Amino acid sequence: MSTVQDAPAREARSYRSYTRPLWWRLLFNREAAVIAALVLVILWAIYFVPFFGNQLTMTFLLLDIAPILLIALPMTMVIITGEIDLSVASVVGLSSVLLGTLVDHGWSVPAAMVVALLAGVVCGLLNGFLVAYVGLPSLAVTIGTLALFRGIAVGLLGTKAVTDFPAGWTALAKAKIGATGLPVVVIPFLVLALAIGLLLQFSSFGRGIYDIGLNAEAAQFTGVSVARTKLLLFVMTSVVSAFAGIYFTLRFSSSRGDNATGLELQVIAAVLLGGVSIFGGRGRLPGVIAGVLLIGVLSSALRLQGTTVNVINIIIGVLLIASVMSTSVLAWFSDLNARRHNRSRNRSGPTTLAPAGVGNPKEVDR
Amino acid sequence: MIGIREKDHQVSEHTEHLDASTEQLVAPSRLSPGRRAFNTIVRSREFSILLVLILVIVAATISSSSFVFGGNGWRDLLLTPSILVLLAVGQAVVIITRNVDLSVGSVLGFTAYLTGRLFIDHPGIPIPLVVLAGLLAGAALGLVNGVLIGFGRVPALVITLGTLYIYRGVVLTWAGSNRINASDMPNSFGELGTATVLSIPVLFLVALVVLIAVGYYLQTARGGRQLYAIGSDPDAAVLYGLPVRRRIISAFVLSGALAGLTGVVFAARYGSVSSSAGTGIELQAVAAVVIGGVAIFGGSGTVWGAAIGAVLLVTINRALPTVGIPDFWQQALVGALILGSIVLDRVLANRRARRLIGARDNEATTGATA
Numbered sequence: 001m002s003t004v005q006d007a008p009a010r011e012a013r014s015y016r017s018y019t020r021p022l023w024w025r026l027l028f029n030r031e032a033a034v035i036a037a038l039v040l041v042i043l044w045a046i047y048f049v050p051f052f053g054n055q056l057t058m059t060f061l062l063l064d065i066a067p068i069l070l071i072a073l074p075m076t077m078v079i080i081t082g083e084i085d086l087s088v089a090s091v092v093g094l095s096s097v098l099l100g101t102l103v104d105h106g107w108s109v110p111a112a113m114v115v116a117l118l119a120g121v122v123c124g125l126l127n128g129f130l131v132a133y134v135g136l137p138s139l140a141v142t143i144g145t146l147a148l149f150r151g152i153a154v155g156l157l158g159t160k161a162v163t164d165f166p167a168g169w170t171a172l173a174k175a176k177i178g179a180t181g182l183p184v185v186v187i188p189f190l191v192l193a194l195a196i197g198l199l200l201q202f203s204s205f206g207r208g209i210y211d212i213g214l215n216a217e218a219a220q221f222t223g224v225s226v227a228r229t230k231l232l233l234f235v236m237t238s239v240v241s242a243f244a245g246i247y248f249t250l251r252f253s254s255s256r257g258d259n260a261t262g263l264e265l266q267v268i269a270a271v272l273l274g275g276v277s278i279f280g281g282r283g284r285l286p287g288v289i290a291g292v293l294l295i296g297v298l299s300s301a302l303r304l305q306g307t308t309v310n311v312i313n314i315i316i317g318v319l320l321i322a323s324v325m326s327t328s329v330l331a332w333f334s335d336l337n338a339r340r341h342n343r344s345r346n347r348s349g350p351t352t353l354a355p356a357g358v359g360n361p362k363e364v365d366r
Numbered sequence: 367m368i369g370i371r372e373k374d375h376q377v378s379e380h381t382e383h384l385d386a387s388t389e390q391l392v393a394p395s396r397l398s399p400g401r402r403a404f405n406t407i408v409r410s411r412e413f414s415i416l417l418v419l420i421l422v423i424v425a426a427t428i429s430s431s432s433f434v435f436g437g438n439g440w441r442d443l444l445l446t447p448s449i450l451v452l453l454a455v456g457q458a459v460v461i462i463t464r465n466v467d468l469s470v471g472s473v474l475g476f477t478a479y480l481t482g483r484l485f486i487d488h489p490g491i492p493i494p495l496v497v498l499a500g501l502l503a504g505a506a507l508g509l510v511n512g513v514l515i516g517f518g519r520v521p522a523l524v525i526t527l528g529t530l531y532i533y534r535g536v537v538l539t540w541a542g543s544n545r546i547n548a549s550d551m552p553n554s555f556g557e558l559g560t561a562t563v564l565s566i567p568v569l570f571l572v573a574l575v576v577l578i579a580v581g582y583y584l585q586t587a588r589g590g591r592q593l594y595a596i597g598s599d600p601d602a603a604v605l606y607g608l609p610v611r612r613r614i615i616s617a618f619v620l621s622g623a624l625a626g627l628t629g630v631v632f633a634a635r636y637g638s639v640s641s642s643a644g645t646g647i648e649l650q651a652v653a654a655v656v657i658g659g660v661a662i663f664g665g666s667g668t669v670w671g672a673a674i675g676a677v678l679l680v681t682i683n684r685a686l687p688t689v690g691i692p693d694f695w696q697q698a699l700v701g702a703l704i705l706g707s708i709v710l711d712r713v714l715a716n717r718r719a720r721r722l723i724g725a726r727d728n729e730a731t732t733g734a735t736a
Contacts, residue, residue: 084523086649130705139466139523140662140708143653148701155695257694262646265468265527278521310538317531324520324528 030275031287034323038294045301052301055181063174063251065296066185067092067244067260069289071267072274073189073196074237076288079271080200081212081230082280083131083138088241089263090149091123093256095245097153100162100255109169113246120242121235123149128234132227146264154257162255173250185247192240197285205229213280269316270295273323294319411659411711412671419678426685433688441562444570447680449628449635451573451673453651454658455580456624458672460617461655462584464597464664465515465522467618470625470651472533473507474644477629479537482546482639485555493555497630504626505619507533512618516611530648541641548637559634569631573673576624581669593617597664653700654679657707678703 026032045052062069071088078085095116102112127145131138175184200206211219212226220226249255274291276283299312397405407413423443426433433439453470460467477500484496507529514525548556561568584590596603596610603610633639652662658675660667679700687693 130709134709134712136708136712137662140656141705143649143656144701144704144708146649146701147653147697147704151695151698151701155692155698158692158694265530269527269531272524272527278524310535313531313535313538315535317528317533317535320528320531321514321525324524325514325518328518328520 030323031284031290033326034274034287034290034294038290038297041294041297041301045297045304049301049304051304057300057304059176059181059183061296061300062186063183064300065292066183066189066251067248067263068267068270068296069189069292070185070192070244070247071237071241071263072271072288072292073192073285074233074240075267075271076274076276076283076285077196077200077206077209078138078233078237079268079276079278080209080280080283081233082216083230083233084142084268084278085127085138085234085237086142086264086268087123087127087145087149088237088267089260090146090153091120091238091241092245092248092260092263093153093258094123094149095119095242096249096255096259097157097257099246099249100165101156103165103255104162109166116246117239117242120239120245123242124235124238125231127238128231131234132230150257150261153259157255157257159257163253165250165253170250170253173247188243193285193289200285209233210281213277213282215281266295269320273320275323278324411714412668412674414710415658415671415674415678415707419674419681422678422681422685426681426688429690430688433685440565441560441567442684443681445560445567445635446684447677448567448569448573449631450647450650450654450676450680452576452624452628452631453647454654454672454676455573455577455669456621457648457651458655458658458660458667458669459580459584459593460522460621461652461660461662462597462664462667463593463614463617464600465614465617466526466652466662467508467511467522467621467625468526468648468652469507469511469529469533470621470628471644471646471648472530472537473504473622473625474629474632474647475537475641476507476533477503477626478632478639478643479541479546479629479641481630481633482550485551486546493552493558496555497627500626500630501623502626504629505623508619508622508625509615511622512615515618516615534645538641544641546633546639551633551637555634556637559631559637569635572627572631576627577669577673580620584669589613589616594665597666599665650679651676653704656704659707659711661711662708675707 051057071092075085075088098116098119099109099112102115103109107115123145127138127142130136130141172184176182177184177186198206200209208219208224208229211222211224212229216226245260248260252259270292271283271288272278272291273294274283274288276288295316298315302312302315423434434443453474457467457470480503481496481500484491484499511522511526511529514520514529515522518525558568563571584593592603592608592613595606595608596613600610629644632643654676655667655672656662656675657678658667658671658673660672682699682703683693683696686696686699691699
């Protein structure tokens with residue numbers, strides 16, 4: 001996705017986005033748009049949806065979307081490198097089954113948790129090795145591991161379900177912090193969000209992630225270890241998914257092979273809605289978090305209003321399409337504007353020639 | 367031009383010792399046509415998948431002869447994969463253009479429910495009309511995908527993920543908790559699902575006709591070859607003057623129409639349709655295509671391979687219980703199969719590249735000494 005843009009002559013900077021003052025750049029971007037939409041929806045829901053302003057609603061809302069919130073954080077980094085991980089929901093299922101099976105065999109919950117997290121590491125290593133070191137397209141690899149991990153989960157437990165967990169642990173998953181109404185699961189989320197936010201913004205590892213997404217080859221030449229970075233990101237995604245699986249199991253006191261089926265598409269929809277480019281190289285954490293919350297708040301509010309799940313499906317789909325189309329439509333408008341202003345000037349060409357495809361094609365011929 | 371031809375001639379004397387597989391790669395026209403056709407088929411990716419499929423069928427038949435020869439064995443062997451074959455053919459065409467269509471499962475659900483509704487709301491409606499309605503409805507939904515992707519210049523993955531949600535939402539709104547039952551549809555339609563001609567199921571014949579038509583088009587027609595060109599390098603295809611946008615839109619229309627047809631087939635085969643029909647089948651279709659050797663980033667592969675991949679996926683699922691593995695493990699095996707086939711693809715591609723480089727070096731040195 002090389003975008004050729006002509007900078008105004010009076011400015012020394014070559015990126016159009018940097019020709020605007022700071023406040024403009026902070027207020028008018030994709031992330032701000034998603035956050036504004038989130039605020040508007042929350043205000044609308046508080047004033048017009050009965051019981052939405054309720055503390056209990058917020059608690060359940062956060063409890064419900066916690067797995068998506070958690071997995072969306074590392075998924076953001078994976079998508080920024082131009083890759084994708086479709087296997088997250090299967091890792092959730094696998095870790096849930098491992099936890100259930102081991103507890104059923106008399107293991108203590110913390111020991112079973114460690115095994116589940118280690119399984120996450122192994123899953124991530126497999127994904128990461130095949131993508132980063134063998135050089136296979138991540139879309140195909142993770143469709144394969146989606147089936148593989150889910151298959152192992154279903155194979156281990158069959159149609160059984162483990163529902164007997166120590167009450168202390170299941171209570172912890174649903175516990176609230178004091179009188180705030182915030183569930184305890186918010187704490188690991190906030191820690192992780194802060195850590196990943198700082199990592200992305202201020203560490204050379206994090207800046208390398210953007211480099212890889214923009215141009216993996218150039219990143220390699222500037223000293224970014226492309227393969228190692230990708231491997232680490234896939235491991236992080238799988239470990240966080242395994243953690244989400246543990247949470248999921250304890251929250252519903254249920255360990256089943258088909259837990260969280262289809263969650264991967266919800267996570268990816270939320271991340272893309274938050275302004276992360278599927279081609280890589282672009283995206284910020286605040287937008288992603290707002291994207292997840294936007295979907296969560298909308299579904300919660302609509303459900304309170306008595307709307308059924310189907311309308312929520314439609315709204316998620318429309319939001320997703322609108323959020324990616326808006327970039328094209330805005331580009332088209334500014335293109336039109338620019339053409340009207342500089343009719344005589346030669347344009348340096350359209351931004352992209354062909355309709356975009358499935359993801360980042362740079363990795364194909366490696 | 368003449369110089370090159372002379373050099374080529376000289377080289378041919380020196381490269382006699384090349385083994386047949388390299389010769390096939392470097393200068394296929396030097397082999398006899400029969401040999402060439404034989405090599406092309408035997409060395410093709412599709413052939414290796416076909417061998418695996420035959421192995422699976424043989425293994426299942428040895429442990430339980432009813433797998434092929436039993437009462438419904440032969441019929442089910444051909445009938446069960448038909449649905450996935452239809453979807454895989456459409457998906458393969460889209461993936462060859464370096465796009466992907468995740469909405470096929472929802473389109474299938476839509477037209478399956480549409481089929482049932484048409485029979486309920488218009489008793490006595492002729493079956494061909496229903497099939498046509500399914501095809502057209504699917505094509506219309508595919509057109510929406512295609513127009514958004516072609517004109518919006520946005521990734522197909524995102525758009526079809528969005529329409530996956532939207533189309534499913536529409537079906538859920540429309541159907542609610544209603545189900546279509548076999549008794550709602552005329553008997554002749556339900557019998558079509560299991561009917562056979564010369565012991566070959568009709569639905570399998572439908573899938574076969576679609577497969578051959580699409581395969582022939584991709585292999586020989588100008589439009590078909592353009593789809594490969596677009597998938598190899600979309601920007602180059604634009605510069606070359608190919609109608610990229612039109613081709614991509616038509617690929618999505620085809621994929622939608624085939625998913626629509628599959629919905630009708632689904633209703634005929636299973637008799638009962640709920641609003642969740644076809645949920646999650648999109649990833650199976652992509653998996654079948656990948657197993658069949660179509661590169662996920664487009665430009666290579668055939669619908670023949672995709673179809674064999676689909677048959678293999680379904681057949682493995684059915685064969686596992688017969689060879690004594692609990693069917694809970696089937697999904698794990700499918701995952702291993704997908705990973706194995708993409709790793710195999712990479713190994714084969716690397717080997718071919720090395721051979722070509724070796725042949726070029728060989729040519730350079732012999733050319734210099736001559």
